[in-house]
Amino acid sequence: MAEVAAIKFSDGQMPRYYRIGSLEVAIGDSCVVPYGKGETVGFVASIEPHPCPMGAACSHYPSITRLASEKEIAQWRKLRAREREAMALCKRKVAEHELPMKISTVEIDESHNKVVFHFTADKRVDFRALVRDLAGALRARIELWQIGVRDEAKILDGYGVCGKRLCCAGYFREFKPISIRMAKNQDIALAPSKLSGCCGRLMCCLAYEEPNYVAMAEGMPPIGALVRTDDLEALVVDRNILDQSIRVADRDEKLHTLRLDEVREVVEIRDRKGRRVKRLQDLEEEAEEAEQGDVSDILADGENAPQ
Structure with a gap:
């Protein structure tokens, strides 16, 4: 198994990975490596016993050119x-x-x-x-x-909330547009602290699994929809796309977990202002208010009718 060396060029930068090849290097050694359009000197911060510290093929990493001389180190x-x-x-x-x-x-x-x-x-x-x-x-x-701030994060490098090296610094070649819709499609809580990366922008990894979530969510009742089973009528309050199950609340606000094959009917409902309904009681109260409003309108029209 080939070994890969993590080379650092200054104390403030994250390391870059290079193949060791047939060279004999140790931690702390100074090496000449390809960098940008030329070569530069860096020191070995660590040696990985496996070829893919970032999950990529070892052939993707350039090779260490040679050990640096004393003059080059100075x-x-x-x-x-x-x-x-x-x-x-x-x-x-x-x-x-x-x-x-x-x-x-x-x-x-x-x-x-x-x-x-x-x-x-x-x-x-x-x-x-x-x-x-x-x-x-x-x-x-x-x-x-x-x-930009995303380019700054790529240059300075660092670690994300996942504990791994920033994707933009590790293997990204170009930035792709990230939207809040990607988080919504995966039913991720829309909290800035959970969605923002080190750069303060939406995390690039939101795009990784989004196509799979979109495909698996097809046919699932949306949150706020009314579902009926053989013995239950309830409102969808949460769903687990990967588990293909939904969490519903009945009229007594008791929670139930249902599999998709248990659902017999799905009805998408909204209140009179077009907002998503959060409780079945809200929908029923609104219907009662609407009926009372209709009766009041009729009585008012009768009082104002010409004699």
Whole structure:
């Protein structure tokens, strides 16, 4: 079984996985690995005894090029130190210019001639004065790239509420649109804390199982529908799509669990305002009020009738 090494490039970044191949590496070793359009140095954070730490095929991971030399390690440490200095300088200058932006990451190329900052902002930012200050202080070409909050999460990396690495940082190649409808189709509670990812947007994993839920939900009574069995008439208050069962409340608000094959009739009902009915008593009370209203209207018309 092939082994995969988790390579880290700085203390603040999550690791990337590389195939070890025939090399002999140990935890803490510095290696030269493919990165972006070139190569860079990183250190081995861990060695996985299995080929697929993220559930993907081992062939999807690039291979470690070679062990780094002492000179390359010294250059790498110098580069990381300069990036930390550049980050601190940029944040200080942003505060001085009172710019509404948040610096996310900084990257300095191997030649030290170009410094790229990534930032997030709610709107367009005029950072020309900031670029002039940074170029004069760092004596390099400065680039500032505005990214979205989802891109920021992908760059910074991290772990989701599931305990696994963020999907966007692990294997996503492009973001797909996620809608609240996907959560509704899976009968997930619409609580922001349960639906939002580290980026503050809807979690990408809402799209993973949604097609299966939609297919399995076909033919199931919707919540709020009136169902009848051989000996029961009740209102659907909850349903378990995977278990293919529904939870219903009768007129006494007693709860029952029914299998789909027990349901003989399904009637979708709404109140007079088109809202979903939550209790059978509400529907009956509304019907009584409607009848009383009709009688009152008739009496009123009779009193106003010409003599």
